[in-house]
Amino acid sequence: MPARWRFALAVAVLAALMTGPFVLTAVLVWADTPAETRAALQLLAGRWLPLGVLTTLAGFAVGIALLARLFRHYVQGLLRMAEGLDVLRRANPGFRVTEEGPHEVVALARAINRLADERDRLLAGLDERVLEARRAVEEERNRLAALMAQLAEAVIVCNAEGRILLYNEAARRLERAFGAAATAAASGWIGLGRSIHALLDPDLVAYVFDTLEALRAQGEAHPQLQVVTATPAGSLVRVRVSPVTGERSQEAITGYVLMLEDVTEQIEREASRNELLFELTEGNRAAIANIRLAAEMLHLPDVDEAMRARFHAVIAREVEAVSERLEAASRAFADALRARWPLEPMRGADLVRAAAAYLQRRLEVALKLEILDEELWFDADHFSLLQALAFLAGRLVEDYGVRTLRLRLSGDERLVYLDLMWSGGSLSNEIVTGWELEPLGLGGTRSPLTLREVLERHGAAMWFDREKARHRAFVRLALPRKRSVRLPPATAPAVPSLEEGRPEFYDFDLFAWSDKATALEDRPLAELSYTVFDTETTGLDPTGGDEIIQIGATRIVNGRLLKHESFEQLIDPRRPLDPASIAVHHITPEMLEGQPTIEEVLPAFHRFAQETVLVAHNAAFDMRFLQLKEDKLGIRFDQPVLDTLLLAAFLLPNQEHSLEALARYFGVRVVGRHTALGDALVTAEIFLKMIPLLADKGVVTLRQAREASQQTYYARLRY
């Protein structure tokens, strides 16, 4: 029975006890009085009773007021203190009981706070050591997170049921290939605790997992499977899957590692290369058949002049067509080579040494190296530059009979020089220029590239020169020198500092997760996945046409707040904003210009929130806005909903229940209040702090939490 009711009952009993004897005496006196005296009594009573009643009532009023004051100060004050103690104990160690009310209560409050201080001092020493240990663990985890973030390949690890328990930044970037909008902060494809079925066809996943299991059953220790699959967005993704098992090989598969790669471009490139190849082989068959036949006809003795001319014409036409096809293919091939021709920083000395080995294997020539500076760098495509040097050396050896070559590396402030030197014999620059136009190639290998193309690609030049004094001639390749050489910056973002907390890209506890074990309703609150959200709106009247202008949401999985998987999106409401609401959320009409409409955003949010329990502060209000759109958009938010306002009313009936008051109460730091995401994050932290308090009161499962919510007073409010 609530304290208030007990108070009312106590007042009633007190009143009965106080007036009871007096009324009883009066009744007895009345009953014992003879009839003639009763008239006199009646007369007297008629005169004095009103005064008596009035004074009694006045006495009552004073008494009740006094009692109520005492009740507020003592009973309610103590109840508030008790709630505060629970919070202090389970949710917010920094919380202190307010020292207010009569001095006995204040004395108690002071004693409690002193006790709390004492405890904090004791815990501080202990915490120091725990923190130390935790920091070590945290560092390990950060190293893992950093490693994963650096990987260029997208990695996802899931448990045996396909729930994601680890992913890296590259995997998140791959979401685009699956059709995630480029603008959305988080699209709900990849996230901790989410199913990979959102990414990959469930049938395909089942097939892959079953096959791997079968391969293991057949005794293969490390089976791996590779599939290429089309995404809803039309991209092609290659997925390599291998199972995760325990230490011993016969242990069951506990999860899978998926390496994903968007191979759309690669496959397109291969397809166009195949097309080229086909064009060259099959495409020429018909033409060559025609030529062959016509040519054989010409050999026949009885062909007259007119016929002969016709066969000649056929041959000429077809040969021309074949030549054209060959030219086109050759051009396309060279273009393809040029297009994917990445340059990498390389050290000149390394190139010269590699070139010496390469040349000696291919040419009969004595080679000498002269490296004047070890630290000369330039951007190069190693192999084409090697080929260029080999081509030049080949020319000198084969055409000019050079037997001894000196390979010299030198440089100045801006340029690096690669010289091929020999003694004696002269050359002209015309000849060198002529070489530039010839295709590279040595021995049997014929590259379609010319020396000039290689030079142009490297921004390089080549000329002939001589050192008169030493009687040496040389062909010089000049390349732009690279000043500072650093490794290319990693495309992955830097790992956040410890203070900010590592990105929550993994949760190995999910290995042991199973959603088939119990029905959602009977699962503990601490184990469920939640989408905690908040909306900002044009006004307070959803049925009157007010619209959502912002949705912010974050996720709680396995008792952890996943700030890195948040959702935040402004929405163009296509109606004016209420000036009063602008004062609250500070979202101006200009900010909403060009933003997507609710028709685009709500399905994305629906996807983000799938398979989770929705949580909001004053959820009835936000849910009303969502539900009004359901029919129109053909989506339904049919997952369970929890309301932190109702839960707070259940947990802390004697406190204020606004978001600010609860944040203060639970020691939650408020940043970005009255942005949808800011409020959602505050709500999420408050909700997480509530879970142990609810458990203390016997509210453990989702079903119990919903029942507790329904009891509370606010449940009767309707929007």
Next chain:
Amino acid sequence: MTKKILVVDDEENILISLEFLLRRAGYAIALARDGDEALAQAERFSPDLILLDVMMPKKDGYEVCHLLRQDPRYERCKIVLLTAKGRDIDRAKGLALGADDYLTKPFATRELLERVERLLAPAPGAA
């Protein structure tokens, strides 16, 4: 009796040679340049053998071959597929659709003539 051959190909450059070659070898020749024309010519000319290109506009050689093989009137007519498709799998498909032989372009004239002769020779034991 002169044997009749229908040559079907969409390329004029090969028709010139084939027509000259086969006439010279003593056959009666008709020409067609696509699938529909091939079917029409087959009905009018009732050839003993058809040299049929595979890659053609309208109906391709496979389709023409398939249609002819379903018609009892052409039961005795031989079909040789000429094709620029060199894969074994294409050859298998052609033979499966009822072609009697399959020649991959480019081919030698002698090879073509030998095959045509062999196909048109009266079956041993026939009258």
